[in-house]
Structure formats: structure tokens, C-alpha cells
Amino acid sequence: MAGGQERVLRRRIRSVESTKKITRAMELIAGSRIVRAQHAITAARPYVAKMSEVVGHLAASPDSAGHPLFRSASDTRSVAIVTIAADRGLAGGYNANVIRATERLAAEHRSASRQVRMVTVGRKTTNYFRHRRADILFSLTGRSDRPTYGDAREVVGALVAAFESGDVDRIDLVYTRFLSMGSQAVTVRQLVPIMAPATEEHAAGQLPTAYEFEPEPSEILERLLPSWLEAEVLAALLEAAASEHASRQRAMKAATDNADELIKTLRRVMNRARQDAITTEIMEIVGGAEALRVVPSVDAGSYNETYQPMSESA
Amino acid sequence: MATTELDLVTPDATLYSGSAEMVVCKSVDGEIAFLADHMPYIGALDPCVVRVVGPGGGTDEVRVAVRSGFVEVKDNRVIMLADVALRADQIDVAAVTQEEAEATQRAAALPEPSAAADREVKWAQARLELARLT
Numbered sequence: 001m002a003g004g005q006e007r008v009l010r011r012r013i014r015s016v017e018s019t020k021k022i023t024r025a026m027e028l029i030a031g032s033r034i035v036r037a038q039h040a041i042t043a044a045r046p047y048v049a050k051m052s053e054v055v056g057h058l059a060a061s062p063d064s065a066g067h068p069l070f071r072s073a074s075d076t077r078s079v080a081i082v083t084i085a086a087d088r089g090l091a092g093g094y095n096a097n098v099i100r101a102t103e104r105l106a107a108e109h110r111s112a113s114r115q116v117r118m119v120t121v122g123r124k125t126t127n128y129f130r131h132r133r134a135d136i137l138f139s140l141t142g143r144s145d146r147p148t149y150g151d152a153r154e155v156v157g158a159l160v161a162a163f164e165s166g167d168v169d170r171i172d173l174v175y176t177r178f179l180s181m182g183s184q185a186v187t188v189r190q191l192v193p194i195m196a197p198a199t200e201e202h203a204a205g206q207l208p209t210a211y212e213f214e215p216e217p218s219e220i221l222e223r224l225l226p227s228w229l230e231a232e233v234l235a236a237l238l239e240a241a242a243s244e245h246a247s248r249q250r251a252m253k254a255a256t257d258n259a260d261e262l263i264k265t266l267r268r269v270m271n272r273a274r275q276d277a278i279t280t281e282i283m284e285i286v287g288g289a290e291a292l293r294v295v296p297s298v299d300a301g302s303y304n305e306t307y308q309p310m311s312e313s314a
Numbered sequence: 315m316a317t318t319e320l321d322l323v324t325p326d327a328t329l330y331s332g333s334a335e336m337v338v339c340k341s342v343d344g345e346i347a348f349l350a351d352h353m354p355y356i357g358a359l360d361p362c363v364v365r366v367v368g369p370g371g372g373t374d375e376v377r378v379a380v381r382s383g384f385v386e387v388k389d390n391r392v393i394m395l396a397d398v399a400l401r402a403d404q405i406d407v408a409a410v411t412q413e414e415a416e417a418t419q420r421a422a423a424l425p426e427p428s429a430a431a432d433r434e435v436k437w438a439q440a441r442l443e444l445a446r447l448t
Contacts, residue, residue, distance in 0.1 A: 043328075
């Protein structure tokens, strides 16, 4: 009956309102974390940039030719894919996009008959690939929203061990780049072997700089590999964290807006239901009163006169 | 006096960016100082105290303890990449003293010398040295 319907609607509105409070809080939290994540990116950027500059110079030097780090990838047999996403959901398509890109890359490698191993960062990707029985080398969970250099080092430790023992001869990275507040893009990159960036000297046709090395170039490369990977992975982790917060903020803003819309609609329906209930009730009372009054004088004309104005005002 | 451009960066922050008269650090083969127009050089750093003498000369000096990293010199520009670098006021002397004792013990207990264990000892010593200097 009508009163029951109103109660049901009121309960639904209350539930949507509390959901809205949650999504609004998550939106605000994500918003405040983006700022912090952006600061972290800015702080790490010089280190990462300078590191790739040094690696670029080293790659261009004749002493480093032939090192496995710079070897061309024609005979790759086994690939490690580092895939970085979030620990938690409710971030729109953030996790799904990374997983889709990773699956596509893995399929590509498999069709070229390369073995695929995974290094997963974030609970969502870890669970996804574990469930599908992927060959997981290492996984890092619980730190996706505020990664540190130590986290990067943990990930790289596993990668370097696999690379140096020859289990893996190529390392790919899948993560979400933070382009701006409004746009993030899933990015796939080959980390190792290092694609030697064309330095200015190459472009200008000059001779590469003759460096003095301390210790030997090969030893430096051996030490530089983990540091360089750490810098690259750290940059990716930080960008992914900022992207995660941005995606979550957007998703939660949409959810909050949706809740607002839903509350508005529900309230309208509820008010109509209440009006209906009141009208019905008044009609019942009037009907009852009329029925009582009608008993002494059965005059059709006076009945109509008293009844009609009431029905209009209801 | 002629100066060289120096960038001393860690993953967390840029510690120094500007001109310097002299940069002193320790590579795996020993202490090395860079003055203006040093020849091209790439080296791996040992845990050490890095001293940067600023353009103002003698007293204008910045000191940090560096855990490990790399240094590249090219075209009168020094790039120093450190994975961890601490200023003197960031060092807890009591804690590091204990850490040094433990690291030394651990290194001595190993059946054969290990570079990683040695580095831990040196890193603790470098931090203590920096704390003493200040």
C-alpha cells in the first residue's frame, strides 16, 4: 500500500545518501593524495633524468659495446613483464586498463614463443595473474598508493637476480603514466636490454667522449644496472600512484554525482507517493464522512456540491 | 677561481645544483676530487662523505654522507647520483654507532670477505665521520 512504498523509498534515499558520503570522502582523500604524489614525482624527476643521461653516455661509449644490457633483443627467449597497478579497486578502469595492456603484451610475447614471467605490483594485478596461474617471479602488494625508493629496490632485486642468472633476458614495464590531472595513459616500455638513446654526439656525428672509468666499464655497468632499474621503476611507481589517485578521484566524483542524481529522482518519487497517500487518505475520510452525512437526507444535488470542491483541493 | 657545474641528486631530492669550486668524493678505487674542467670520467661511488666547496671558497662548504651511487663528469659538468645521501643533522649518532658495531661483527663473522657486508660497515663509518666533522 501507499504508506509502505513511501517508507521503502525513504530507506533507499538514506542508503544512497550514506553511499554518497563515502564516495565523497574517497574523492577528497584521493584528491589530496594526488598533490602529494605529484610532489614525489617532481622530487624524483632530476634523479631519474640524470640517471638515464649517464646511462645514455655509457651506452654510447665504445667500451660498453656487447654488454648484455645493451644487446639487441633478437634472440630473446624469456621476458619478465613488470606490471604496476593498484592495491584497491574503485578507481574506474585503472586496474582493468593495465591488466588488459599486460595481457596483450604477454600474448604478443607468447606468439613469438618467448616465455613470459610476471612481476606484479598491487594486489589487484597480483590476484588477477595468480588466479590465472601466470608464472609470477615476484609481487609487491600493499604499497601502491605511496611507493618509496625501498619498494623500487625490492622489485628490482628480484629482476636483477633473474636477469643475471640468465632466466630472463628482457624486461618490459607496463604502468600508467600521469600526464596531467585529467589524463593518464597506460604505457608499455622495454627496460632491458637498454635501447641506447641517440645522444647529441651521434646526431652531430662527433666522436663519442673518451671517459676515464673507475672501476672498469664492465664493473660499472654491473653496478649501474640495479641503480638504473631502481630509478626507472621508482619513476613508474610514482607515476602509477599519482594516476591511481587521479583515476579514483574521477571515479568517485562520478559516483558522488550519480548519487546526487539518484537522490533527487528518488525524492521526487517519494514525494509523489506521499501526496498520493495523503490524497487517498483524505478521500477516504471525506468519503466516510459523506457516507455518514448522506444517511438522513438522500439528496443527490447537495451530495455533489459538497463532494466536488474537496476532490479538487486534494 | 674557475668553477664546475654540479648536480647532486637522490631519488627523494636535489641536494645541490649550481656551481662549485671543488667536489671531493670517494670512488671504489680511492678518493677523488673534481676541479673545474676535469676530464670525462664515470665512476662508482663508495660510501663516503662528499664535500662540495662552493663558489665562495674555503668556508662555503656542503657535506653529505653518501651510501652509494655514481658520478659522471663531462663538459665541466659533474653529475652525482646517490641512492641515499644524508646531511649531518639527519644522522642519529647513537643509532649509527650501534649499527656500525653490528655491521662490523656481521662482516667479521662471514667465512669470506663480502663486498656487500663491507659496504654496510663503510656506510656506517661514513655517517659517523660526517657527524664528527660537523
